[in-house]
Amino acid sequence: MDIQQRYKSVLQVLKNYNQQHLLNFWDVLDNSERVKLLNQIEDIEFSSLAQKIDRYVINPVGTILPKSFSAAPAYPAKPKTDEQKKKYHEAIELGKELISAGKVAAFVVAGGQGTRLGFDGPKGDFPISPIENKTLFRIFAETVKAAGKKYGFEPVWYVMTSPLNHGQTLGIFARNDYYGLKKEDIFFFPQGTEVNYSADGKILLAEKDELAVSPDGHGGSLKALYKSGAVADMKDRGIEYISYFQVDNPLINIFDPLFVGLHAMDGAQMSSKSVFKSGPLEKVGNFCLADGKVTVIEYSDLAEELAQKKKPDGSLVFSMGSIAIHMINRSFVDALNNKGFALPYHKAVKKIPCIDIQSGRKIEPDSPNGIKLETFVFDALPLAEKSIILETIRSEEFAPVKNAEGADSPAVTKQMMIALAVSWLHSAGIEVPKKADSSPDCIIEIAPSFAICREDVTAVRDKILPIKPGDMIYLE
Numbered sequence: 247m248d249i250q251q252r253y254k255s256v257l258q259v260l261k262n263y264n265q266q267h268l269l270n271f272w273d274v275l276d277n278s279e280r281v282k283l284l285n286q287i288e289d290i291e292f293s294s295l296a297q298k299i300d301r302y303v304i305n306p307v308g309t310i311l312p313k314s315f316s317a318a319p320a321y322p323a324k325p326k327t328d329e330q331k332k333k334y335h336e337a338i339e340l341g342k343e344l345i346s347a348g349k350v351a352a353f354v355v356a357g358g359q360g361t362r363l364g365f366d367g368p369k370g371d372f373p374i375s376p377i378e379n380k381t382l383f384r385i386f387a388e389t390v391k392a393a394g395k396k397y398g399f400e401p402v403w404y405v406m407t408s409p410l411n412h413g414q415t416l417g418i419f420a421r422n423d424y425y426g427l428k429k430e431d432i433f434f435f436p437q438g439t440e441v442n443y444s445a446d447g448k449i450l451l452a453e454k455d456e457l458a459v460s461p462d463g464h465g466g467s468l469k470a471l472y473k474s475g476a477v478a479d480m481k482d483r484g485i486e487y488i489s490y491f492q493v494d495n496p497l498i499n500i501f502d503p504l505f506v507g508l509h510a511m512d513g514a515q516m517s518s519k520s521v522f523k524s525g526p527l528e529k530v531g532n533f534c535l536a537d538g539k540v541t542v543i544e545y546s547d548l549a550e551e552l553a554q555k556k557k558p559d560g561s562l563v564f565s566m567g568s569i570a571i572h573m574i575n576r577s578f579v580d581a582l583n584n585k586g587f588a589l590p591y592h593k594a595v596k597k598i599p600c601i602d603i604q605s606g607r608k609i610e611p612d613s614p615n616g617i618k619l620e621t622f623v624f625d626a627l628p629l630a631e632k633s634i635i636l637e638t639i640r641s642e643e644f645a646p647v648k649n650a651e652g653a654d655s656p657a658v659t660k661q662m663m664i665a666l667a668v669s670w671l672h673s674a675g676i677e678v679p680k681k682a683d684s685s686p687d688c689i690i691e692i693a694p695s696f697a698i699c700r701e702d703v704t705a706v707r708d709k710i711l712p713i714k715p716g717d718m719i720y721l722e
């Protein structure tokens with residue numbers, strides 16, 4: 247079809263959906279700009295567009311909560327009964343076997359836009375370690391490499407980007423020589439995107455020849471893993487379990503034998519780690535059980551009365567918060583995609599730079615003006631036949647960098663990294679100088695090449711020299 251024919255047929259479709267403004271600037275575009283715009287418009291799934299706009303943009307019904315639900319049970323961070331102790335021991339052994347056999351792969355979702363942090367570039371390139379200023383990507387890469395050495399396998403790392411940061415991310419890895427990993431053992435793929443809308447359901451233009459789009463949420467990873475060939479690659483390499491984590495959490499324990507082992511022993515398809523919420527209204531999802539399925543109910547959807555509800559011992563009924571750490575079976579992702587699945591959309595009202603469709607002027611909004619639609623990975627939990635939850639200790643595994651300042655800021659994350667390093671040294675019987683308020687009077691950074699978990703430090707404790715007040719010590 248030549249370009250005029252394409253134009254005519256696209257215009258007709260757009261008219262049917264009341265979106266013909268997307269071609270308002272056709273006359274001022276050159277040939278390549280016209281092709282670019284038509285390609286983008288032709289990629290829109292028009293069959294579901296009207297329903298999507300109605301249901302999620304114009305008349306959002308909000309989340310439909312299950313009729314009845316209760317708090318989901320979780321394995322405690324430390325086993326309590328003898329039976330549990332035995333199970334944890336067996337799970338750790340099984341987890342180590344599966345990791346050593348190369349059955350577990352690392353998977354980071356790094357397609358987000360990191361708007362709250364306001365960092366110029368992919369968030370994985372943000373420097374965070376307290377002494378060496380290692381970036382998030384470097385910390386994960388070194389952890390992956392160290393795990394390979396520790397367990398004796400060739401680790402593979404899947405990195406999901408978005409079309410908006412894919413090229414930049416590839417450039418960062420190339421410039422850093424893949425942080426010492428083999429290039430062929432890192433599989434990069436971009437997630438999908440969703441177009442952005444005005445409040446009245448009109449698709450926004452980012453430029454006269456370009457639709458405004460944003461990544462389709464971390465839930466998009468379940469489709470992108472399949473579409474990109476990552477799942478097929480996993481099959482070829484004999485990988486069965488996907489260790490899913492976020493790009494913003496440098497404390498992540500990527501290859502955790504206990505988590506892998508419990509997940510595998512219980513025959514789960516998608517499992518999660520949780521932490522005790524810091525308070526009833528903490529802004530994290532709540533692990534619930536509805537119809538026998540694990541389900542995450544967002545903090546904003548849980549009635550305050552339920553969020554505040556206490557057990558007779560005074561602890562919260564809904565106490566387990568979701569921290570976006572999952573173990574996912576490769577076969578689960580495969581099966582979801584083979585039979586076709588859809589996660590619900592969540593609407594986010596955001597500042598979206600766009601083109602005024604009458605004047606063609608660029609609008610740089612200073613307050614939210616548009617709507618992004620995203621899917622969330624935890625919405626796939628109820629699709630799993632079996633799903634377990636393992637509680638973990640926040641200070642050991644969860645210190646996300648979200649905001650430039652205040653809670654979840656780089657300053658807090660760095661302090662948590664130091665505190666964890668100090669706690670590992672303590673466990674190994676090493677004295678760490680303290681200030682009067684009992685905070686550490688030193689800065690410690692532990693390289694993954696030195697230790698990737700508490701027990702590793704004990705094994706090399708003899709290499710650590712005495713620590714003096716005010717010391718800055720990098721252990722590698």
Ligand code: UTP
Pocket residue numbers: 355356357358359360361362363369406408437461462463464466491492493494620648
């Ligand atoms: P966040 O929910 O923190 O979103 O992502 P964000 O886009 O990074 O940051 P803000 O909200 O704009 O400040 C949690 C994790 O999910 C990934 C992020 O990269 C991060 O690891 N993510 C999020 C994606 O990979 N794709 C998305 O579309 C959204």
